[in-house]
Amino acid sequence: MIDKGNYCVIIELYDDCNIKVGARGLISFSKGFYVYVGSALNCLSKRIERHISKDKKKHWHVDYLLLNKNVEVKEVIYTYCSEKIECRIANEILSDSVDYIDGFGCSDCDCVSHLYYFNTFQDALESSIQSYEKNNYPAKSWIN
Numbered sequence: 001m002i003d004k005g006n007y008c009v010i011i012e013l014y015d016d017c018n019i020k021v022g023a024r025g026l027i028s029f030s031k032g033f034y035v036y037v038g039s040a041l042n043c044l045s046k047r048i049e050r051h052i053s054k055d056k057k058k059h060w061h062v063d064y065l066l067l068n069k070n071v072e073v074k075e076v077i078y079t080y081c082s083e084k085i086e087c088r089i090a091n092e093i094l095s096d097s098v099d100y101i102d103g104f105g106c107s108d109c110d111c112v113s114h115l116y117y118f119n120t121f122q123d124a125l126e127s128s129i130q131s132y133e134k135n136n137y138p139a140k141s142w143i144n
Contacts, residue, residue, distance in 0.1 A: 003043050003044050003045055004040065004041045004042070004044055004080065005039070005040060005041075005078050005079050006038070006039045006040075006078065006079055006081065006085050006086050006137075007037070007038055007040065007044065007047070007048060007076050007077065007078035007079075008035050008036070008037050008076065008077045008093070009035070009038070009051050009062070009066075009076050010033060010034075010073070010075045010076065010077065010121065010124045010125060010128060011033065011034040011035070011065065011066065011074065012032075012034075012071070012072045012121065013031055013032060013033075013034065013068075013070055015070045016028070016029065016030050017029055017068065017070055019064055019068055020064065021061050021064040022058065022061065022064060024061065024103070027101060027104075030117065032117055032119055033074075033117070033119070033120060033123070034065070034117055034118070035115070035116045035118065035124050035127065035128055036051075036062045036105060036114060037086050037090040037105070037114045037116075038051075038086055039084045039085070044078065048076050048078065048142055051066060051076070054066075060105065061104050061105045061107075062104075062105055062115070065115075074143075075142065076141070076143075077125070077128040077129055077132070077139050077140070078142060079137040079139060079140060080140075081137055085135060085137070086109075086114065087106075087110075087111050089132065089135065090113070092127075092130070092131035092134055093116050093127050094112065094113070094116060096116075096123070096126075096130075097118060097127065098117050098118055098119055099116070100113035100115060100117060101113055101115045101117070
């Protein structure tokens with residue numbers, strides 16, 4: 001089995017809050033749903049498990065958000081592939097999102113963000129699934 005791929009973590013934030021995100025400093029997050037887009041070309045299943053876990057050190061921007069007490073990972077939409085398509089997926093989701101956190105999770109590319117805001121879980125879920133379908137990859141679901 002191929003264990004390389006790309007993923008969208010669908011996150012619910014229960015309350016408005018300010019979170020210190022490493023060197024980026026304090027970022028204001030609004031209550032609602034976020035989609036974080038990433039890739040794992042070494043071991044996709046371990047990366048997804050890490051994102052879901054609350055037992056981890058803060059390494060990536062998203063870790064600071066995921067470790068907040070007001071956050072729950074609702075679902076992960078992913079696809080297996082050996083190609084890094086996270087920027088294509090991120091740009092598809094950008095066109096559907098209400099807003100995004102500028103520069104979040106994309107310090108190694110030219111995207112505006114890899115974290116997108118949605119008003120509802122359904123909108124976040126549909127955008128994530130459709131982003132893979134538009135790129136001719138099957139979307140799979142990992143429910144926390």
